[in-house]
Amino acid sequence: MRRDVRLVDRESRICENSAHLRHPGVDALKYSIFSLIGHALSRERWPLAWRSPEPAKHYDVVVIGGGGHGLATAYYLAKVHGIRNVAVLEKGWLGGGNTGRNTTIVRSNYHFEPNAHFYEYSLKLWESLSQELDFNVMYSPRGVLNLVHTPGEMDAAMRRGNAMRLNGIDAKFLSRDEIASWIPNLDCSPSSRFPILGGLLQPRGGTVRHDAVAWGYARAADALGVDIIQQCEVTGMRIEDGAVTGVRTTRGDIGAGKVGIAVAGYSSKVAEMAGIRLPIESHVLQAMVSEPIKPVLDTVVTSGAVHFYISQSDKGELVMGGDLDFYNSYAQRGNLPVIEDVVRACLALFPSFGRLRLMRTWGGIMDMTMDGSPIIGKLPVKNLYMTGGWCYGGFKATPASGYVHAWTIARDEPHPLNAKFTLERFAEGRTIDEKGAGPYPWAH
Numbered sequence: 001m002r003r004d005v006r007l008v009d010r011e012s013r014i015c016e017n018s019a020h021l022r023h024p025g026v027d028a029l030k031y032s033i034f035s036l037i038g039h040a041l042s043r044e045r046w047p048l049a050w051r052s053p054e055p056a057k058h059y060d061v062v063v064i065g066g067g068g069h070g071l072a073t074a075y076y077l078a079k080v081h082g083i084r085n086v087a088v089l090e091k092g093w094l095g096g097g098n099t100g101r102n103t104t105i106v107r108s109n110y111h112f113e114p115n116a117h118f119y120e121y122s123l124k125l126w127e128s129l130s131q132e133l134d135f136n137v138m139y140s141p142r143g144v145l146n147l148v149h150t151p152g153e154m155d156a157a158m159r160r161g162n163a164m165r166l167n168g169i170d171a172k173f174l175s176r177d178e179i180a181s182w183i184p185n186l187d188c189s190p191s192s193r194f195p196i197l198g199g200l201l202q203p204r205g206g207t208v209r210h211d212a213v214a215w216g217y218a219r220a221a222d223a224l225g226v227d228i229i230q231q232c233e234v235t236g237m238r239i240e241d242g243a244v245t246g247v248r249t250t251r252g253d254i255g256a257g258k259v260g261i262a263v264a265g266y267s268s269k270v271a272e273m274a275g276i277r278l279p280i281e282s283h284v285l286q287a288m289v290s291e292p293i294k295p296v297l298d299t300v301v302t303s304g305a306v307h308f309y310i311s312q313s314d315k316g317e318l319v320m321g322g323d324l325d326f327y328n329s330y331a332q333r334g335n336l337p338v339i340e341d342v343v344r345a346c347l348a349l350f351p352s353f354g355r356l357r358l359m360r361t362w363g364g365i366m367d368m369t370m371d372g373s374p375i376i377g378k379l380p381v382k383n384l385y386m387t388g389g390w391c392y393g394g395f396k397a398t399p400a401s402g403y404v405h406a407w408t409i410a411r412d413e414p415h416p417l418n419a420k421f422t423l424e425r426f427a428e429g430r431t432i433d434e435k436g437a438g439p440y441p442w443a444h
C-alpha cells in the first residue's frame with residue numbers, strides 16, 4: 001500500500017512536464033519493426049528508455065552502482081523475486097564505469113568447477129538476453145581462441161579443454177595449420193617471435209555490445225518499477241545494531257531494508273564505509289582501438305603468453321587490450337608504456353596491422369582479488385551484500401552476477417552458483433585460484 005502512494009506521488013511529479021515518459025510498472029514499449037514504422041509515420045518522440053526520478057526516502061533494496069552488474073541485480077530482483085521497491089544509485093552515468101570501458105569479450109572457458117558453472121550459466125543468459133530484455137545487446141558468438149605458444153601451455157590448454165567438455169562446455173583444439181587457414185593475418189610461421197603451436201577455441205564465446213547491456217537492463221528494470229538514480233554518489237552507510245539501514249548520498253540519506261554493492265573498481269572503498277576491509281587491490285587496465293577498417297578478423301584472438309587480445313568491433317575498429325599497469329591506482333586512465341607493450345604484442349602476432357593508426361585508448365579500475373575469482377554474497381554486516389572482485393573479466397559475468405546477487409539479496413542465502421564465491425573463503429583457505437598464481441592479485 002505504501003508503495004502505491006509513493007508511486008502516485010512520484011508519477012505526478014515526473015509527468016508534470018514530460019508527457020512522453022512512461023509510468024513505472026508499465027511494460028516498456030515493445031521494440032519491433034512495427035513500432036519503428038509506427039513512430040516514423042506518427043513523428044512522435046520515442047519514449048525515454050528509463051525515467052529519472054527523485055530518490056524516495058526508503059527502498060526495500062538499494063543497489064549501489066549503475067553498471068551492468070547493479071542494473072542486472074535490480075532487474076532480476078524485480079523480475080524473478082517480485083521486489084520492485086528498488087533503487088539503483090549511480091554516482092556518474094549508467095555504464096560510465098567498466099561496463100562502458102571493457103573489450104566486450106564473453107566466454108566460459110574455465111577449468112575449476114565453481115567458475116565453469118557460473119560463467120557457463122552467464123553465457124547461456126547472454127544467448128537469449130536480447131529477447132529477454134527486448135533490447136539488442138548484439139551477442140556475437142564469433143568464438144574465442146586462446147593461442148598456445150609453448151609445450152607447457154599446450155598441456156594446460158588440453159587439460160582445460162577436457163575439463164570444459166566434462167562440464168558440458170564447448171571446447172575445441174585447433175592445430176597451427178587450422179588457425180593459419182582461418183586467420184590469414186595472424187603470423188603462424190615457425191620463425192615468428194611467438195611461434196604458435198595451436199589454440200583452444202570456445203566457439204560459443206564472442207562479444208556483446210557493452211553499453212547496450214547497461215541500457216537494456218536499465219530499460220527493463222525501469223519498466224518493472226525500479227528507480228534508476230544517476231548523479232547520486234553513496235558517501236556513507238547507516239548501520240544500526242550491526243545491520244545496514246540505509247545509505248548517505250550526495251542527494252540526501254536514503255533508507256534501505258537491504259543494500260547490494262556492485263561498484264567494480266570501487267568495492268574496497270564502498271565496503272570500507274561499512275567498516276569492512278576486502279582482500280582486493282585496485283589496478284588500472286587499459287584498452288585501445290585502431291581506426292575502423294573493413295572486416296579482417298571474425299573471431300576473438302587472445303594470447304596468455306604475451307598477454308594480448310584482439311577482436312574487431314561492428315564499427316570496424318580493432319579492439320585491443322593487454323595487461324594491468326601493475327601499480328595500485330584509482331585513475332581511470334592508462335599510460336604510454338602499456339600502450340607500447342600492447343602494440344608490440346599486436347605487431348608480433350599480426351604484422352600487417354602495423355599500417356593502422358591507433359584511434360583511442362582508455363583505462364578502467366579493476367578490483368583484483370587474492371585468488372582471481374569474484375566475491376558474490378553476504379558481507380559481515382547484516383543485510384549488506386556485494387558482487388565484485390572481477391579482476392580482468394567481469395563483463396561476461398554480468399547476467400549471472402545480477403541473477404545470483406539478486407537471489408542472495410532476496411533470500412538472504414546464496415544461489416548454488418555463487419555458494420563458493422564467499423568473502424570467508426580467504427580466511428578459511430578455500431580459495432578458487434584458477435591460474436594457480438597464489439595470493440598476488442596482479443598475477444591473476
Ligand SMILES: Cc1cc2nc3c(=O)[nH]c(=O)nc-3n(C[C@H](O)[C@H](O)[C@H](O)COP(=O)(O)OP(=O)(O)OC[C@H]3O[C@@H](n4cnc5c(N)ncnc54)[C@H](O)[C@@H]3O)c2cc1C
Pocket residue numbers: 064065066067068069070089090091092093094095096097098099100101102103104105106232233234235262263264265266270285286287321362363364365366390391392393394395396397
Ligand atoms: C579495459 C578493460 C577491458 C575489459 N575487458 C573485459 C572483457 O573483454 N571481458 C570481460 O568479461 N570483462 C572485461 N573487463 C572487466 C569488466 O569491464 C568489469 O569487470 C565489469 O564491467 C564490471 O561491471 P560492473 O557493473 O561491476 O562495474 P561498472 O560498470 O564499473 O559499474 C560500477 C558503477 O558503480 C559506480 N560507483 C562507484 N562508486 C560509487 C558510489 N560510491 N556511489 C554510487 N555509484 C558508485 C561507478 O560510477 C560505476 O558506474 C574489462 C575491464 C577494462 C577496464
